[in-house]
Every structure is written in C-alpha cells, then in structure tokens.
Amino acid sequence: MYPLTLGLAIASAELSDEVRAGMLDLPVRVVVEHTEIAEIAPFLERLDRIRPDVVLLEIRQLGDALDEVLRQVKSAAPDSMIVALHTTASPETILAAVRAGAHEYLYPPFGPLLRQALERKSAELSLTRGGTRKGGKTLAFLSAKGGCGATTVACHIAVELGRHDQKVLLADLDLETGLVAFLMKTRTPYTVLDALNNLHRLDLSYWKGLVSNGIPGLEILPASSSLACRQPEKVEQFRHVLGFVRTHYDWTVLDLGRGLSYVAFHVLEEIDMTCLVTTLDVPSLHQAKQIVQTLVERGYAKGRLRLVLNRVTRQMDITSAELEKMLGLEVQAMLPNDYDGLYEAYAEGQLLAPEHPVRKRLGQMARKLAGIPEEKPKGGFSLFR
Numbered sequence: 283m284y285p286l287t288l289g290l291a292i293a294s295a296e297l298s299d300e301v302r303a304g305m306l307d308l309p310v311r312v313v314v315e316h317t318e319i320a321e322i323a324p325f326l327e328r329l330d331r332i333r334p335d336v337v338l339l340e341i342r343q344l345g346d347a348l349d350e351v352l353r354q355v356k357s358a359a360p361d362s363m364i365v366a367l368h369t370t371a372s373p374e375t376i377l378a379a380v381r382a383g384a385h386e387y388l389y390p391p392f393g394p395l396l397r398q399a400l401e402r403k404s405a406e407l408s409l410t411r412g413g414t415r416k417g418g419k420t421l422a423f424l425s426a427k428g429g430c431g432a433t434t435v436a437c438h439i440a441v442e443l444g445r446h447d448q449k450v451l452l453a454d455l456d457l458e459t460g461l462v463a464f465l466m467k468t469r470t471p472y473t474v475l476d477a478l479n480n481l482h483r484l485d486l487s488y489w490k491g492l493v494s495n496g497i498p499g500l501e502i503l504p505a506s507s508s509l510a511c512r513q514p515e516k517v518e519q520f521r522h523v524l525g526f527v528r529t530h531y532d533w534t535v536l537d538l539g540r541g542l543s544y545v546a547f548h549v550l551e552e553i554d555m556t557c558l559v560t561t562l563d564v565p566s567l568h569q570a571k572q573i574v575q576t577l578v579e580r581g582y583a584k585g586r587l588r589l590v591l592n593r594v595t596r597q598m599d600i601t602s603a604e605l606e607k608m609l610g611l612e613v614q615a616m617l618p619n620d621y622d623g624l625y626e627a628y629a630e631g632q633l634l635a636p637e638h639p640v641r642k643r644l645g646q647m648a649r650k651l652a653g654i655p656e657e658k659p660k661g662g663f664s665l666f667r
Contacts, residue, residue: 285548286404287481287522289314289334289359291325297340297367297390304396310336311519313482319343322351329358331485336403340367341379352382363403365396417528418449419554421651422536423590424546426560426570431592433461433537434624435559435617438633438641440535442648444499448532451493453503455520455549456539460505467631470494473506477523484526501531520545524552533652542573550582555651557588557614562598571609578610588614590647595619615647 288310292298313332316325319340329337337355344351355364366384368375376387386399423439425432433456440452453474454462462468472492477484493501527534536553538546560570578584589611602613620640627634634641649656
C-alpha cells in the first residue's frame with residue numbers, strides 16, 4: 283500500500299479512537315490534527331500548507347455550515363480525499379455530505395470501511411506518482427557499492443546545473459555515511475531528518491531556515507554528521523518532503539549512497555531519473571547488475587535508469603557496448619580516472635576546478651541530463667574546434 287498523509291478534524295475522543303484503531307498497521311501518518319470543529323480556520327490554514335493525501339472530517343457539529351466548511355476544505359486541499367465522519371447512517375445526512383463535496387461517508391464501526399477508503403486513495407496515488415508531476419525534476423545518484431563515487435558525481439552535477447540558471451537543491455539521503463556536507467563544506471546545523479521530523483511545519487519559510495547556500499543557484503540539505511544516527515521510524519515520509527521541494531526547485535539532486543538502502547526504496551516513486559554509478563571492477567559490475575534487476579522487478583522503469591561509468595582508464599578490458607548488453611542500460615557518461623587530482627581538490631576543501639578534464643566531462647553530463655545545449659567555445663578561428 284502506498285504511504286498516505288492524513289489531516290484529522292475530529293472533536294469526539296470516541297470517534298478519534300475508533301479512527302486510529304481502524305488505521306493500525308497501515309502506512310499512514312497524521313500530519314495535521316484539529317479538535318475544535320467550531321474554530322476551523324487554523325485547520326484550513328495548515329491544510330493549505332501541508333496538503334495531506336486524505337482529510338477525515340467530523341461533520342456531526344456542522345449543521346447548516348456543512349456546505350461552506352467542505353467548500354473551504356476542498357479549496358485548501360484540492361487534491362485531498364475528503365472523508366466525512368458521523369455517528370449515524372441517516373440517508374439524509376449521507377446525501378447532504380456527498381452533495382457538499384465529501385468523497386466518502388463513514389460511521390462506526392469504521393474498521394474495514396475506513397481501510398478500504400484509504401486503500402482506494404493509496405492505489406490512485408501509486409498510479410499517479412509515477413507519471414508526470416508538477417514542478418521540477420528529481421535526479422538521484424546511487425553507487426553500485428561503496429567507493430564508486432556517486433557522492434562526488436552528485437555534488438559536481440548539482441553545481442553544474444546551478445551554473446545554467448537552474449535553481450537546484452542537493453539533498454543527502456545517505457543516512458549511513460552522508461558525505462555531502464563534508465565535500466560541499468556546508469555550515470547549516472540542520473539535516474534532512476529535521477525536515478522529516480517537522481513535516482507538519484514544512485512551509486517555504488521553515489525550509490529556508492534548514493538549507494545551506496553560498497553557491498550560486500544551489501542550496502544544500504545534508505544528512506546527519508553523526509555516525510550513530512538512528513534510522514528514522516517514518517522513512518517512507520521522505521516522499522512528502524520530496525513532493526514539497528519539487529515545487530520550489532528546477533532540479534532536486536539526491537545522493538542515495540551505496541546499494542539499495544531502505545531510504546532508496548521508499549523514495550523511488552518520487553525520482554524522475556536515477557543514475558547508477560559504477561566502476562569497472564568485477565564486484566562493482568556484479569552489484570550494478572543486481573541493482574538493475576531488483577529495480578526493474580520492483581516496477582521501476584528502465585527508461586528512468588542511467589548508467590555512469592566512473593574512473594575509466596584509457597584501456598578498458600570491456601567495451602561500452604558489452605557493458606550495455608550485460609547490464610541492460612545505455613551508458614550515460616564515462617568519466618576519466620584522476621584519483622590524485624580529486625584527492626588534491628578535496629584536501630584543499632574544494633571541488634574540481636572548472637578546467638579540470640573530469641569536471642568538464644561532468645559539465646557535459648549535466649547539460650545532457652538537463653537538455654541544455656552544448657556551450658560553444660569562445661574566441662577566434664581555430665583549426666582545433
């Protein structure tokens with residue numbers, strides 16, 4: 283079942299308890315909660331900011347205000363499924379709620395009926411999340427195994443996209459080793475976990491207090507710097523964070539770390555394109571093949587996967603055509619090997635210089651991914667253009 287966020291406006295403690303009992307073991311999270319039905323304005327304000335997937339509204343106390351309240355709820359959260367809750371199954375009340383705009387009408391015992399309603403909304407989202415989304419695009423980088431260089435590639439690609447008048451977010455979802463903060467020298471004390479744990483407060487003002495900037499066109503949200511960082515209980519809610527940032531950036535670049543982590547599995551449907559970064563050693567290629575097979579089996583379309591070969595030497599033991607056949611993916615980019623140059627840059631607290639051959643290749647890759655025309659060389663006539 284696709285995870286859902288919920289907004290609850292329930293005055294009755296008894297109804298609230300029954301609703302929560304009916305949602306046990308379901309992948310749902312309450313992000314907005316309100317108990318004063320007579321004072322609905324604060325609830326509407328939070329709905330407009332957070333936009334939960336489902337709104338459960340007790341209508342017993344609304345009376346003649348039912349039409350107006352449901353109209354305001356639909357206006358604040360137009361994509362939400364509205365579930366009207368009551369203690370009675372009166373046909374007149376059901377008809378009035380449906381006419382006012384409720385998608386579902388439920389009364390005790392909620393149990394199976396509530397579960398079925400949530401599953402219907404979940405099925406709808408599971409279909410639409412994989413299609414065209416409003417806002418910017420999300421690009422993820424994933425290492426076949428540790429040491430393949432996905433973090434390095436992600437950081438440089440994010441910087442390159444920012445150079446082309448693109449508004450870019452670089453977010454570190456590698457909760458185990460998270461090196462983006464180190465490589466990018468970020469100073470914010472906040473991390474992606476702060477966004478996750480404060481989903482109910484997530485608006486543009488709060489978000490701007492979390493991210494770090496300093497590089498034109500690029501904002502950064504690192505992972506925790508603590509190696510003892512605990513895995514968050516609601517990691518599947520990262521998709522809601524990504525849904526929020528999609529509307530504020532042209533590109534969201536994610537570092538997913540190595541292998542298919544628990545986090546990676548739960549954000550796949552929010553990712554438009556995933557670049558699998560591998561080196562040419564046998565263990566890395568073996569892991570890359572396993573990852574591709576697993577993703578395809580999970581329903582992640584091959585058309586959304588790209589292969590990036592890192593630290594390629596002049597003489598390869600295998601051709602790119604052979605690699606494409608073995609892994610079933612087209613090679614997006616081949617990045618030359620300059621481990622020493624990269625080491626020196628990081629030792630000085632910098633990324634690779636713009637004129638560095640690897641950086642130039644990464645710039646070409648970024649333009650290709652974003653559909654940006656190739657930069658024309660400046661200067662006069664040259665035989666070597």
